[in-house]
Amino acid sequence: xxxxxxxxxxxxxxxxxxxxxxxxxxxxxxxxxxxxxxxxxxxxxxxxxxxxxxxxxxxxxxxxxxxxxxxxxxxxxxxxxxxxxxxxxxxxxxxxxxxxxxxxxxxxxxxxxxxxxxxxxxxxxxxxxxxxxxxxxxxxxxxxxxxxxxxxxxxxxxxxxxxxxxxxxxxxxxxxxxxxxxxxxxxxxxxxxxxxxxxxxxxxxxxxxxxxxxxxxxxxxxxxxxxxxxxxxxxxxxxxxxxxxxxxxxxxxxxxxxxxxxxxxxxxxxxxxxxxxxxxxxxxxxxxxxxxxxxxxxxxxxxxxxxxxxxxxxxxxxxxxxxxxxxxxxxxxxxxxxxxxxxxxxxxxxxxxxxxxxxxxxxxxxxxxxxxxxxxxxxxxxxxxxxxxxxxxxxxxxxxxxxxxxxxxxxx
Numbered sequence: 001x002x003x004x005x006x007x008x009x010x011x012x013x014x015x016x017x018x019x020x021x022x023x024x025x026x027x028x029x030x031x032x033x034x035x036x037x038x039x040x041x042x043x044x045x046x047x048x049x050x051x052x053x054x055x056x057x058x059x060x061x062x063x064x065x066x067x068x069x070x071x072x073x074x075x076x077x078x079x080x081x082x083x084x085x086x087x088x089x090x091x092x093x094x095x096x097x098x099x100x101x102x103x104x105x106x107x108x109x110x111x112x113x114x115x116x117x118x119x120x121x122x123x124x125x126x127x128x129x130x131x132x133x134x135x136x137x138x139x140x141x142x143x144x145x146x147x148x149x150x151x152x153x154x155x156x157x158x159x160x161x162x163x164x165x166x167x168x169x170x171x172x173x174x175x176x177x178x179x180x181x182x183x184x185x186x187x188x189x190x191x192x193x194x195x196x197x198x199x200x201x202x203x204x205x206x207x208x209x210x211x212x213x214x215x216x217x218x219x220x221x222x223x224x225x226x227x228x229x230x231x232x233x234x235x236x237x238x239x240x241x242x243x244x245x246x247x248x249x250x251x252x253x254x255x256x257x258x259x260x261x262x263x264x265x266x267x268x269x270x271x272x273x274x275x276x277x278x279x280x281x282x283x284x285x286x287x288x289x290x291x292x293x294x295x296x297x298x299x300x301x302x303x304x305x306x307x308x309x310x311x312x313x314x315x316x317x318x319x320x321x322x323x324x325x326x327x328x329x330x331x332x333x334x335x336x337x338x339x340x341x342x343x344x345x346x347x348x349x350x351x352x353x354x355x356x357x358x359x360x361x362x363x364x365x366x367x368x369x370x371x372x373x374x375x376x377x378x379x380x381x382x383x384x385x386x387x388x389x390x391x392x393x394x395x396x397x398x399x400x401x402x403x404x405x406x407x408x409x410x411x412x
Contacts, residue, residue, distance in 0.1 A: 003102045003400050005393035008094050011044065012392070015094070016086040024383030025086060029079035029120035029131070030160045037078045037090075041117060044097055048104040050115070057135035057174035058119030058166040064104055066112040070182040072406055073114050073366070074099060074399070075133075075357055077121035084122075085385025087189045087392075091373075093117050095187050095396045099403050110411035111182055113403075118357045119166075126150070126157045133357035135171040136178055137364035143168060178361070182410040183332060184368040186358040187399045189387055193378030194350050201391040202398055203348040204336040205370035208359040209259075209286035210293045210325035216243070216304060219314040222269055222277035234312045236279040240265045242307040243281065243300065250299045254292050257351055260285045260300070288325050288351040326359040332369035332402075335409065339401035340371070344394050367410075371398055 019027045019037045027034045038060055042052060050062040060078075063071075076092020096115045103109050119132030126149045134140040146168060149157040158168045188205075190196075195203050220234035240262070247260035261284045268278040283300065287293040301317060308315040333349070340347035352370065362368035373395035376386045 003098060003397065005098065005396035008098045008396045009389050009392050011094050011097070012086060012091060015040065015090055020086065023083040025080035025084040025088075026082065027078055027080040027084070027090075028082055028124045029122065030125055030164055034079050035164065038117065041078060041093065041097075044094075045100065045115065048100050050100060050104065054165070055136070055174040055177055056166070057132045057171040058161070058164060059132040059136060059174060059177065060117040060119070061177065062100065062115040064100060064109065064113045066109040068111050068411065069180050070410070071112040071114045071180050072403065072410065073116060073181050073184040073361070074403065075116040075118060075184060075186050075361070076188070077118045077357060079120055079122050079124070081122050081124045081381050083383060085380055085382060087385055087387055088191070088380050089121055091189060091392065091395070092187050095399050098396055099400045102400060103403070109407055111407055112180070113407075116177075121357050125160070128157070130355060130357060130360050132174070133360035136174040137360040138172060138175045139360060139363050140172060143171075178364050178366055181361075181366045183329070183406050184358060184361045184366050185332075185371075185399065185402055185406060186356065186368075187371045187373065187395055188356060189380060189385070190372040190375045191354055191378070191380035192375065195348065195372060195374040196376060196378065198348055200346055200348050201344050201374050201388075201394050202340045203350050203372045204333055204340060205328060205352050205372055206333065206349050207288055207325060207327040207362075208352045208355055209288055210290055211321065211323045211355070212285045212293060212297045213319070213321045214283050215318045215320055216240070216281040216283055217316045217318070218279040218281065218308070219316075220275065220277055220311070223275040225273045225275060228275055233275050235275050236313055237265070237267055237276040238311045239304070239307045239313045239315060240279040240281040242311075243283075243304050246303045246307075247283070247285075247300060250296060250303065253299070254287070254296050256287060256289060256292050258285075258287045258292060258296055259353060260296060282320075286353055288327075290325050293325065323355070323359075326362045328358070328362060328369045329367035331409065332367055332406065335405040336369045336371055336402050339398045339405060342401055343398045369402075371395065371402065
C-alpha cells in the first residue's frame, strides 16, 4: 500500500463532520463526543491488524508488532478545546494512522511501531493539561490536588474519569507503556505565525519552552472614587497595569524568543465608584533556555517591587505552575530536518511555545522530536484554525520519511 496523504486530509474532514458543529471541534476529553471520535479512530486503524488497548490513564494504543520489542512511538491526541480547530491534535494521530498503514502493508518492521492517542492533552474540562502523557512519563502532578479539581458543573475529576473506565489512583501504572520505547515522533500544526512569515510549509521543533506561571497579588486601599485625589490613592490596579506593560520590555531585554503574558487581572471590590484595593494578576513567562527563563522571572519580580514602592502598595508572588525547558533529541532533529528537506526542499528549526505531549515523553528520557506544519495566520484553538491542504499532505510525507529513518537508525 503506497502512502496516501490525501486520505489523511479526507479523514480529518470526516472527523470534523462527526465531532464538530458551526462553532468548531467539540472533542473535549472525558465527554461522549470525545469517545465517539476515539471509537471512529479504532475503526480506521483496525484494517492494519494493530493490537488495541487503553491503558490505566486512558491513553489509547495501537501496536504493530515488529522484529524487536523496542518500539517506535508516533503520537498525538484526539481531544480538543471547546469550539476548537479541525487540526489541533487529531492531525498528529491521523497522519500516524497513514504511516502505520504503509508500514503494516510492507511486512514486519525492524522495530515494533506504536501509535498513541494521548488522553486529555488539552485539559479543557478540568484545567489539567497533558494528563495521559504525564501519567505515562511518571511526571503527573500531586494526585491529591487532582482529586480536588472540578469542572464548570461541579463534577469532580475522579468521578469523570471513572465514567470512562479510568481510576485516578491507578493512572501512573501507565508508565509501563514507555518501557520499550526507542523513540517518539509527533507532528503538529505550529499554532503560531513563524513558518507562514517565512513562507515555509514545515519546520523541525528544537524543544518546548519552559514555563513560569504566577499569581501576583497587589494590595492597596479601597477609597471613594469621587473624593480621593489622584496623588493620595493606593490603587492596586496601577501596579498590575505597570507590570503588564513592563513585561514587554523585559521579554525584549532577555531575547532569544522570550514571551511574557499578563493573562488576567481580577480587581476587588470591582466597582466603578471605588479605587481598587486588591488586584490579582496572572503572569505567564516562557523560554527555551533555563537561565533565560530564570532571568525573566527575576526581572519581573524586581519590576513589581519597584512599582509597589512607586504606588505605595504591597505585592506578593505565588507560583501556580512551572516546567523546565525540554530540548529534543539532536539525532532525531537531524533526521527530521533531512526528511523535511527531501519533501519540500527547505527546512527551518524553531522552538515550541505551547506545551505538547512530546515534552512529557522527552522528560521520561525517550528520544523525541516534533515536526511543525504551517498554521495560516498563526491561529489555533479556534474554528478559524487552518492549514493549506497541500501543506498537510507534505506533512504526512515528512512524518513517513522520518518514521522510516528512525526505524533504521534505532534498529541498528
